[in-house]
Amino acid sequence: MALAEATLVKPKASSDDIVMRAGIAVVLILLALFVAAPLWTLLSKSFHNADDKWVGLDNYIRYVSTPALMQSLWNSLWISLLTTAIVVPLAFVYAYALTRAMLPGKALFQAVALIPILAPSLLPAMSMIYLFGNQGMLKQLLGGGEIYGAGGIVASQVFYCFPHVLMILVTALSMADQRLYEAAEALGASRWRIFWTVTLPGARYGLISAIFVCFTLVLTDFGIAKVIGGQFNVLATDVYKQVIGQQNFEMGAVVGLILLAPAVLSFFADRYAQKRQVSLLSARAVPYAPKRQRGRDALLFVFCLVIAGLILVIIGIAGWASLIKRWPYNLSLTLANYDFENFDPTGWGPLWTSLKMAALAAAIGAIAIFTAAWLLEKSRGFHLVRNLVQFLATLPMAVPGLVLGLGYIFFFNSPSNPLNFLYGTLAILVINTMAHFYTVAHVTAVTALKQLDAEFEAVSASLKVPLPVTFVRVTVPICLPAILDIFVYLFANAMTTVSAVIFLYAAETKLASIAVISMDESGFNAAAAAMAMCIVFVSLATRLLHLLLERTVLAKLQRWRKR
Amino acid sequence: MPYLEVDRVTKRFGMFTALEAVSLSIERGEFVCFLGPSGCGKTTLLRAIAGLDPQTSGTIRQDGRDVSALPPSERDFGIVFQSYALFPNLSVADNVGYGLKSRRKPAAEIKARVSELLALVGLPTQGEKYPAQLSGGQQQRVALARALATSPGLLLLDEPLSALDARVRARLRGEIRGLQRRLGVTTIMVTHDQEEALTMADRIVVMNHGRIDQIGTPEEIYGKPASAFVADFVGSMNFLTGRVAGPGRITLGDGLAIDCSHTMTPGSEIRVCLRPEDVQVRGITENTANRFPVTIAELEFLGSFCRATLRASAPEVTLTADFSINLMRDLNVGVGKTLDIALPADRLRVFAGEAAG
Numbered sequence: 036m037a038l039a040e041a042t043l044v045k046p047k048a049s050s051d052d053i054v055m056r057a058g059i060a061v062v063l064i065l066l067a068l069f070v071a072a073p074l075w076t077l078l079s080k081s082f083h084n085a086d087d088k089w090v091g092l093d094n095y096i097r098y099v100s101t102p103a104l105m106q107s108l109w110n111s112l113w114i115s116l117l118t119t120a121i122v123v124p125l126a127f128v129y130a131y132a133l134t135r136a137m138l139p140g141k142a143l144f145q146a147v148a149l150i151p152i153l154a155p156s157l158l159p160a161m162s163m164i165y166l167f168g169n170q171g172m173l174k175q176l177l178g179g180g181e182i183y184g185a186g187g188i189v190a191s192q193v194f195y196c197f198p199h200v201l202m203i204l205v206t207a208l209s210m211a212d213q214r215l216y217e218a219a220e221a222l223g224a225s226r227w228r229i230f231w232t233v234t235l236p237g238a239r240y241g242l243i244s245a246i247f248v249c250f251t252l253v254l255t256d257f258g259i260a261k262v263i264g265g266q267f268n269v270l271a272t273d274v275y276k277q278v279i280g281q282q283n284f285e286m287g288a289v290v291g292l293i294l295l296a297p298a299v300l301s302f303f304a305d306r307y308a309q310k311r312q313v314s315l316l317s318a319r320a321v322p323y324a325p326k327r328q329r330g331r332d333a334l335l336f337v338f339c340l341v342i343a344g345l346i347l348v349i350i351g352i353a354g355w356a357s358l359i360k361r362w363p364y365n366l367s368l369t370l371a372n373y374d375f376e377n378f379d380p381t382g383w384g385p386l387w388t389s390l391k392m393a394a395l396a397a398a399i400g401a402i403a404i405f406t407a408a409w410l411l412e413k414s415r416g417f418h419l420v421r422n423l424v425q426f427l428a429t430l431p432m433a434v435p436g437l438v439l440g441l442g443y444i445f446f447f448n449s450p451s452n453p454l455n456f457l458y459g460t461l462a463i464l465v466i467n468t469m470a471h472f473y474t475v476a477h478v479t480a481v482t483a484l485k486q487l488d489a490e491f492e493a494v495s496a497s498l499k500v501p502l503p504v505t506f507v508r509v510t511v512p513i514c515l516p517a518i519l520d521i522f523v524y525l526f527a528n529a530m531t532t533v534s535a536v537i538f539l540y541a542a543e544t545k546l547a548s549i550a551v552i553s554m555d556e557s558g559f560n561a562a563a564a565a566m567a568m569c570i571v572f573v574s575l576a577t578r579l580l581h582l583l584l585e586r587t588v589l590a591k592l593q594r595w596r597k598r
Numbered sequence: 599m600p601y602l603e604v605d606r607v608t609k610r611f612g613m614f615t616a617l618e619a620v621s622l623s624i625e626r627g628e629f630v631c632f633l634g635p636s637g638c639g640k641t642t643l644l645r646a647i648a649g650l651d652p653q654t655s656g657t658i659r660q661d662g663r664d665v666s667a668l669p670p671s672e673r674d675f676g677i678v679f680q681s682y683a684l685f686p687n688l689s690v691a692d693n694v695g696y697g698l699k700s701r702r703k704p705a706a707e708i709k710a711r712v713s714e715l716l717a718l719v720g721l722p723t724q725g726e727k728y729p730a731q732l733s734g735g736q737q738q739r740v741a742l743a744r745a746l747a748t749s750p751g752l753l754l755l756d757e758p759l760s761a762l763d764a765r766v767r768a769r770l771r772g773e774i775r776g777l778q779r780r781l782g783v784t785t786i787m788v789t790h791d792q793e794e795a796l797t798m799a800d801r802i803v804v805m806n807h808g809r810i811d812q813i814g815t816p817e818e819i820y821g822k823p824a825s826a827f828v829a830d831f832v833g834s835m836n837f838l839t840g841r842v843a844g845p846g847r848i849t850l851g852d853g854l855a856i857d858c859s860h861t862m863t864p865g866s867e868i869r870v871c872l873r874p875e876d877v878q879v880r881g882i883t884e885n886t887a888n889r890f891p892v893t894i895a896e897l898e899f900l901g902s903f904c905r906a907t908l909r910a911s912a913p914e915v916t917l918t919a920d921f922s923i924n925l926m927r928d929l930n931v932g933v934g935k936t937l938d939i940a941l942p943a944d945r946l947r948v949f950a951g952e953a954a955g
């Protein structure tokens with residue numbers, strides 16, 4: 036113990052550390068295979084020709100010099116901008132009414148506005164066709180105009196994007212500090228001034244986020260343009276045509292990467308906005324309590340009534356049309372359109388496939404993604420690998436489904452890939468869905484885990500209880516509500532998603548959302564609407580079941596929360 | 599051989615040094631408190647001893663075994679955190695028995711041990727409840743029972759009482775200390791509350807800026823602080839500036855020479871410390887050393903005694919003194935009154951000037 040230098044300590048890994056590191060390594064491999072590798076293949080394909088020869092920027096140059104393709108790019112951009120310019124103000128007023136005014140039936144208004152989320156994006160487009168299409172009931176209203184094309188796309192996109200934007204803005208507007216408003220009033224500011232100087236700046240990050248999310252949603256959505264686009268080409272349909280129609284994979288890759296650019300940009304803008312938004316609210320803030328203002332409240336009530344009414348009409352038209360014998364000539368009711376065998380040989384099959392796929396993706400995803408998040412949050416050391424996993428877990432958020440799906444065909448379809456056997460199976464649809472919706476599920480899990488006492492693992496180690504035991508006995512039971520949320524989120528998205536799986540399904544694994552498109556393509560509009568309604572019913576039932584479970588089973592399992 | 603030896607333990611977080619070559623040893627069965635201001639490294643040292651955040655360099659030996667590199671699960675300790683970290687979804691009994699279950703003990707044996715522990719911490723009938731249904735003090739005891747369940751050789755407590763209100767805290771101090779004595783388990787408790795450390799510990803380790811300033815019994819820490827920091831941090835203390843006049847003599851303020859033992863070289867700047875309760879007021883005669891007149895500037899009533907602020911003109915100093923209620927009555931003390939006081943030479947402690955503050 037004399038004057039020798041104190042020895043440096045190299046901590047020995049415990050058996051828990053080793054188990055957790057092995058787990059993280061597995062997560063890394065899976066994310067690398069199912070997120071990173073497909074995207075990488077996509078990127079590399081855009082620089083190669085059909086014979087897999089490096090051609091540098093040739094494909095891009097060819098893209099820029101093809102007028103038809105450039106036209107689509109331009110079309111996509113202005114449609115996305117126009118939709119954003121319509122949706123964001125509408126949703127802002129609606130969100131303002133829900134959070135800052137005194138309205139009767141707020142919960143109902145909020146629920147109705149979120150209904151479009153339960154349906155695939157094509158549903159509003161189909162309703163538009165029923166109303167304004169060639170056999171539309173209200174076709175005369177358009178004068179000589181056509182619904183097929185830009186107008187129809189924008190109108191449908193407005194419905195599809197509205198709930199997504201609304202959710203962001205409601206969150207942004209509910210985070211308000213009452214004290215700011217009291218201070219402004221005490222200073223004698225007029226209501227209008229308060230709106231411009233307090234309300235709007237307070238929600239500005241939410242607005243930025245909403246604008247980017249809306250723009251990306253429109254840009255990368257495939258279903259609406261497919262159903263109602265007519266001769267009007269956009270990027271998303273170009274990808275499909277290049278790849279599925281012309282087997283021109285290189286050009287498909289180029290278009291995919293062009294789609295990726297704004298999505299990545301919006302991803303970073305959104306991250307920036309969210310970070311700022313959170314730091315706005317200090318722990319001592321007083322929640323905003325809306326006050327009654329008769330004139331304003333009445334105006335907002337009418338506004339909400341109109342919007343909610345339109346949403347119900349749009350959903351209702353598709354539902355109604357699915358029950359009609361021969362639109363618009365014979366309006367008597369029938370269930371014949373739900374006899375899917377008469378329209379497509381797969382019959383009801385796609386719905387069962389969808390249910391099976393959604394259930395598998397939700398069950399496996401909820402367990403795997405939560406476990407992965409736990410490994411990431413609670414392990415010690417291993418920093419490089421953990422940071423890498425963290426990055427790969429947030430990457431899918433920035434990748435539109437269409438682009439991910441494209442990457443999947445390029446990667447898994449290649450005969451030299453040992454994972455080639457996955458191609459065309461239900462498994463690849465399940466995996467793709469989990470990868471596509473990984474980030475939100477991951478963030479939900481991390482948020483729940485961060486609320487746990489940070490010392491559970493330390494206590495467990497001091498008592499010599501292996502960490503996996505504590506994970507099962509303590510962590511999972513406490514986080515059960517979050518795990519259920521993840522399950523429902525994955526399930527609902529798996530039921531409605533189109534863009535990623537459109538490239539990946541095979542005859543035996545056709546999903547309900549794809550059956551909607553294919554029946555619509557074959558001219559069986561009513562059957563397509565019927566299938567879309569089936570998806571809506573399943574999604575609705577899932578939400579209701581979730582609510583019921585939360586109130587009963589979960590409440591019982593979590594009775595330790597009561598004081 | 600000491601039960602726990604910490605030898606030149608250093609902990610760095612990047613560029614920041616949280617512990618700098620800390621050494622100490624603890625005997626078997628001792629109750630030791632780590633005391634110091636917020637951020638001085640108490641928790642860091644405790645977590646290094648537990649292996650939760652291993653030190654950068656240095657050795658920790660427990661019961662003759664070098665545990666420096668071992669993960670927490672391979673060390674022998676029980677721990678209670680400030681948050682208690684009770685498992686909210688498990689009943690009190692399951693919390694206490696958590697560490698026993700994985701040792702594959704028969705269920706009956708676990709049950710018996712759990713009831714024994716619950717009785718030990720005074721909660722014999724609360725086993726079926728969930729943590730959320732208990733008061734803070736009760737939760738604290740459950741955490742203690744859980745940490746003790748596996749009969750660890752070392753008990754680590756990180757500010758176990760700081761989340762409780764004053765009354766409960768005072769009662770639990772006695773209970774924890776009594777329990778520790780009965781079980782004889784070597785215990786380290788982290789606290790920033792000097793009163794807690796003084797009343798509970800066999801020995802106190804006073805820490806400051808990642809270093810140990812003094813290790814000693816509560817009496818030593820209080821009566822013979824080894825540094826101006828310790829003197830200031832533990833209890834109340836008067837600091838008077840002065841200068842060394844010669845062997846056994848110092849001058850206070852602007853000139854009064856008084857007796858005082860010290861080891862400094864003549865002429866050096868010093869700080870002279872005296873506890874308020876050591877200011878002598880009674881029995882002062884012509885011959886009393888270190889005597890001078892003061893005026894009472896303020897009186898603060900603190901229940902069983904008064905703290906007086908005294909001003910002297912020669913030397914020009916201000917100091918505080920504690921007067922018992924009894925003394926106040928006897929001497930008819932009041933604001934503005936002038937009286938003679940003396941600074942007992944054996945109670946004065948001298949430190950180099952401007953050392954700490």
Ligand SMILES: Nc1ncnc2c1ncn2[C@@H]1O[C@H](COP(=O)(O)OP(=O)(O)OP(=O)(O)O)[C@@H](O)[C@H]1O
Pocket residue numbers: 611614616634635636637638639640641642643790
């Ligand atoms: N993980 C960490 N990374 C960087 N610095 C840290 C970390 N943990 C602790 N520190 C720093 O080390 C110093 C000592 O921290 P420690 O938690 O040991 O203080 P403490 O004495 O327990 O204080 P308190 O009474 O506030 O709990 C502090 O300055 C703290 O900021």
Ligand SMILES: [Mg+2]
Pocket residue numbers: 640641642788
């Ligand atoms: Mg601490």
